[in-house]
Amino acid sequence: MAQKVKLSTIGESLGVSTATVSLALRDSPLVAEATRERVKAHALEMGYIYNRRAASLRTSKSGILGVVVHDIMNPFYGEILRSIEMELDRSRQTFILSNHYDRVEKQRDFLETLMQLGADGVIMSPAIDTPKEDMDLLTQNGLPTVFIARSVPGVDLPVFRGDDKFGISLATNHLISLGHKRIAMIGGTDETSTGRDRYEGYVSAMRKAGLEVKDEWRIQGPRTKAAGFEAASQFLALPDRPTGAVCWNDLAAIGLMSGIARAGLRPGIDISVTGYDDLEEASIATPALTTVWNGQPEVGRLAARALLDRIEGKHTPDGDLTLIKPELHLRQSTSRPVEGA
Amino acid sequence: MAQKVKLSTIGESLGVSTATVSLALRDSPLVAEATRERVKAHALEMGYIYNRRAASLRTSKSGILGVVVHDIMNPFYGEILRSIEMELDRSRQTFILSNHYDRVEKQRDFLETLMQLGADGVIMSPAIDTPKEDMDLLTQNGLPTVFIARSVPGVDLPVFRGDDKFGISLATNHLISLGHKRIAMIGGTDETSTGRDRYEGYVSAMRKAGLEVKDEWRIQGPRTKAAGFEAASQFLALPDRPTGAVCWNDLAAIGLMSGIARAGLRPGIDISVTGYDDLEEASIATPALTTVWNGQPEVGRLAARALLDRIEGKHTPDGDLTLIKPELHLRQSTSRPVEGA
DNA sequence: AAAATATCCTAAAACATTTTAAATTTAAAA
């Protein structure tokens, strides 16, 4: 490869100082119009590549943003990420992504890497049981941070997420209004605040309607299609089997429906199923899934926007909770319970 | 935030030079055992954070790897990425990810960013119509690069992918052996070499069996569930409708099956469908999908390994093509054509 | 005890930028 082109290379070949070249390339009003153009043209011609790490060393701005989620292969996070990507595209920031798979050490490693790289900020959906100290590390190092979907108790940072209690009540009430009396809740875990909120929402909707809630109707765990599929047999084997299932998310719901179909029953007719998130996929599932839209694009967009604002010093108040209002999207996976069920 | 801790801070507070601190932290044999431990303990205690950009400025190694794919939300790439992640985890490299959505400008922007950040290497599945010049930019700047899944014609770099022609012939021959005479090929595009290879493989399998191949049996395009779903109506409306469909990938196949079911026909019985990739999801689709395993974990692992080797200077020969041997995974989405169809 | 060797430590340069105060040139005003 040819000798590396740097600011001074351009300067020398043009008979001006490095300072001028630097200023010119960044459109400073301190250099004359004519010079600026000569410099830019020359830089292009010589194949100059801006060295961000040198710049960042001097300015302590890296243009790097960190994003940490549970698992990017989960389309729920995928959709959020997509909208973060769009929002960031406009602002010349590069983002670095990591999954934590709910392992705090992996998450900590990544946060450390971000600090080493001098990241400008972090968007995170923290791992279960993330200790407050890990978050303190970030603030001590002056890393602006916002939470999406989840948060860490006792840590005062902006949170962007859907209103879980309300959202799950939409699904539960929908089944109740169709005439279902025995309704299970499948998937998710009480280890996250989101999990607890949704379970609470489900229970209180049931109670409000004067319906019984049984412990064995709560099948904790499933968050993926595979797990939902597995859970089907457990669900179907329930004594006095429920006629409806409110699922943790669309993935679990779709998996559950698959499992139900595999067992020879008709999801949407014999068993009503609701999802949560309204992934793109929900509408083409068989049957099309009744689900709760959870505002992924909004969450991503607002979180990214808020982070950029924080980085620019527009100090939005700490600990702000932004709740996106979920909406029920009716499709074919729910219907009146069959006679005598 | 407290005053930033750097090597010299530690050095001063310990009465040794910065050089010693640097050497000690990196376990150089040049410093005495005792000193090393004193330094390390102190660094930890003071909350020292290694400044990678400063280091990288000096060493011109950044520890950053770039990964560019079409769309990370496509689980095919997701699975590859997962295995790249695993391989890289062991080697303290951070990777930066970008989707190009088959837009060369977006891809070019990202490659430029990588060079600005001083990335150590790139793993890419290039966008359709990536010009050779864009790749030249990388090599001119000394950026080791390997291709996955796709490549750029005329560019001599290692490629890791499945053997498409062979893979698609597995699926096609399977349908033929079940007794299907009219078989469509759905999804993918002739704009990529992979697309052309697979179509060729399908055509030659058909010809070899003495079967006719009709132009209208080739429905180009679908690569996603939604698109596969859409394509169902077009497929079902075909005059003298085929009894089997070889699909571009699992997503298109699953979408197609959904569409078929929605139209009241039974996928796997009335219409046999094969997928490609064997995503995790294939086995829990309804019906479970017969598909061609495409070696995603192998592709990711080998590509990452090869890139790391190149970075370390073990100069593997250019233009090496590593073909993973696909395997047919039989499930319930294929069966003998129904009587008289 | 001197010489030779091994061990440990450090000074200083280098990496490629940005920024500021000051120097220089050009233009405007007197």
Place this chain on the structure above:
DNA sequence: TTTTAAATTTAAAATGTTTTAGGATATTTT
């Protein structure tokens, strides 16, 4: 013209590491 002001340009310091050639000590050999 000279003086003053405005417009350009630049020198030099700063950012936090790594690395290398030597400088000190301590240890071993003569």
